[in-house]
Amino acid sequence: MKITIDGHQLEVAPGTTILQAARMVGGASVPPTMCYYSPGKLKDCGGKCRCCLVEVSKGSERDPRPMPKLQPSCVTAVQDGMEVKSGTSERAVKARKAVTEFLLINHPLDCPVCDQAGECDLQDLAMNTKDFKSRFVEQKRTFEPEDIGPYIQLHMNRCILCYRCVRLADQLTDGRVHGVVGRGEHAQISTYISNVIDNDFSGNVIDVCPVGALTDKTFRFKSRVWFAKPYDAHRNCTKCKGKTVLWMFGDDVLRVTARKDMYKEVDDFICNECRFDHKDPKDWTIEGPRKITGHSVQSVNNYSEPLKKVEMKVDDLILEGRKSDQKKISMVDVPLDKKDKEEK
Secondary structure, three states: OEEEEOOEEEEOOOOOEHHHHHHHHOHHHOOOOOOOOOOOOOOOOOOOOOOOEEEEEEOOOOOOOOOOOOEEOOOOEOOOOEEEEOOOOHHHHHHHHHHHHHHOOOOOOOHHHOOOOOOOHHHHHHHHOOOOOOOOOOOOOOOOOEEOOOOEEEOHHHOOOOOHHHHHHHHHOOOOOEEEEOOHHHOEEEEOOOOOOOOOOOOHHHHHOOOOOEEEOOOOOOOOOOOOEEEEEEOOOOOOOOEEEEEEEOOEEEEEEEOEOOOOOEOOOOOHHHHHOOOOHHHOEEEEEOOOOOOOOOOOOOOOOOOOOOOOOOOHHHHOOHHHHHHHHHOOOOOOOHHHHHHO
């Protein structure tokens, strides 16, 4: 099946969504996402946040009429001959800006104290929206922080109801004990009985949460993510593959997370034993520095990125006298003390 996205034509397999095809193109053509997760990792995720809206200017070869409304690219299947405008569509860009404003209606501006700051999808979405201004003047809805497990803290004020943690609990754990309670404005993530999320893979809800609604109690307020150095590491584990990222400050392991791809989706989910019980570097085989993909505060001046060699193109006249001046400035012939003078 052929599809054209922002002028780039490519062939995809039947059943491919517009978002998956856009990721093949890359660059500005890739719509932002908040609730979507690849089907190979989590099923039935997508179609809730409307961040990935695109304009379908041609439905297919059989029906070339444009779709009158913007379509969520994560749940819209590709049709043969379809033409899509993503980054080049003013309608789509304007709609994404409106969705960002909508998501931030009740979201508090507490990035300075939020553990997710620096790796928050909503933070990136807001910063990438140019000339963003919120027109919401009413009172935000507020909730008290809730302990939903021995390792997890729930801040419902920050939740955007993306349903990722609910889908993960359905598909990865033995029995889901939390979900969406209430309807409309009163909808919230909560547990049926307080402090009950406790299973071998419960910590993964922290990794799939795109905002700071679900945070790691063992890492709370310890450090900013851009101060910690991420290292790929692994260990022999009977519950999971044991492939993780160690976030280290010096010789201390501040936290352990699963490895994520460039779209911040977990490659392999890890167990709680790897995540919470092994904070000693001796417990791990450290492979090397983690290569950060995608633009973020973690990728700025990242030591794992290849550096271009700087070449100074100068002629001999400019360099004339440099060596003699350097010798005078460094004073290599001047002894430091009497002892050095005597030796000379």
